[in-house]
Amino acid sequence: MSADKEKDKMEAQNKIPRHVAIIMDGNGRWAQKHNVSRISGHNAGMLAMKEIIKRADIMGIKYLTVYAFSTENWKRSAEEVGGIFGLLVKYVASELRELDENNVKVSILGDYKSIPRSAVASIEKALDTTKDNDGLFFNIALNYGGRQEITRAARKIAKLAIQGLINPEDVSEDTVSEYLYTGEENGNIPDPDLIIRTSGEERMSNFLLWQCAYSELAFSDSLWPDFTPEEFETIVRSYAGRERRFGGR
Numbered sequence: 001m002s003a004d005k006e007k008d009k010m011e012a013q014n015k016i017p018r019h020v021a022i023i024m025d026g027n028g029r030w031a032q033k034h035n036v037s038r039i040s041g042h043n044a045g046m047l048a049m050k051e052i053i054k055r056a057d058i059m060g061i062k063y064l065t066v067y068a069f070s071t072e073n074w075k076r077s078a079e080e081v082g083g084i085f086g087l088l089v090k091y092v093a094s095e096l097r098e099l100d101e102n103n104v105k106v107s108i109l110g111d112y113k114s115i116p117r118s119a120v121a122s123i124e125k126a127l128d129t130t131k132d133n134d135g136l137f138f139n140i141a142l143n144y145g146g147r148q149e150i151t152r153a154a155r156k157i158a159k160l161a162i163q164g165l166i167n168p169e170d171v172s173e174d175t176v177s178e179y180l181y182t183g184e185e186n187g188n189i190p191d192p193d194l195i196i197r198t199s200g201e202e203r204m205s206n207f208l209l210w211q212c213a214y215s216e217l218a219f220s221d222s223l224w225p226d227f228t229p230e231e232f233e234t235i236v237r238s239y240a241g242r243e244r245r246f247g248g249r
């Protein structure tokens with residue numbers, strides 16, 4: 001390889017985003033299109049997710065966050081909600097060993113302790129098994145809501161202030177960040193560089209509201225179960241060509 005080409009390659013690699021977050025949307029429409037149950041759609045979505053995790057790891061992405069269940073998703077039927085958590089338990093049971101062998105560290109963003117008990121147990125097993133891994137940091141936003149997360153941080157900070165442990169004048173953006181799910185409790189996950197949403201919808205749906213302040217956004221028309229590692233890689237590479245300004249000129 002010529003020196004120039006080598007340099008180009010290095011530059012492209014340097015631009016691989018450190019943190020990619022995904023709003024995995026479209027399982028229901030995929031199910032409808034294929035005339036199967038919504039749960040079958042979520043199952044197909046889990047299979048897609050498995051492949052994306054592998055590709056993210058190969059590409060050298062350090063943090064991958066997926067939106068799996070929002071605080072608003074409880075509005076769905078008990079059957080669908082139960083089915084989603086059931087799939088989660090099944091997925092963890094069948095994949096945990098491989099994730100661990102690949103040095104993947106699983107974290108949960110969200111109030112996972114209030115999901116069904118069997119799912120909590122399976123999540124806790126995944127957290128515990130992978131806690132010392134330092135390969136891909138794979139974060140699952142589960143029973144997650146951005147407003148709920150910011151409110152929770154505000155409550156924590158207010159308590160510290162009442163206890164005299166923090167001076168209200170000293171509450172900074174960094175203080176707020178510290179008390180989010182992405183803060184200290186999960187090893188300080190950097191803000192996402194790139195957020196991808198599938199299924200043609202173009203909204204945040206309460207995902208990482210604080211952390212997305214300067215994220216690049218990408219939208220795909222693919223329904224989540226149809227989203228391939230190739231498309232993922234193309235989107236991530238195209239991110240390398242974008243100029244991020246952070247408010248500067």
Ligand code: IPE
Binds near residue numbers: 027028030068069199
């Ligand atoms: C995303 O797919 C998965 C979850 C929200 C759990 P949807 O279930 O929202 O799929 P659509 O939007 O109905 O197609």
Ligand code: IPE
Binds near residue numbers: 023024068
């Ligand atoms: C966002 O998708 C939540 C997840 C992908 C888990 P939704 O399908 O719930 O969002 P809305 O209702 O279309 O905004």
Ligand code: MG
Binds near residue numbers: 025026027
């Ligand atoms: Mg949806």
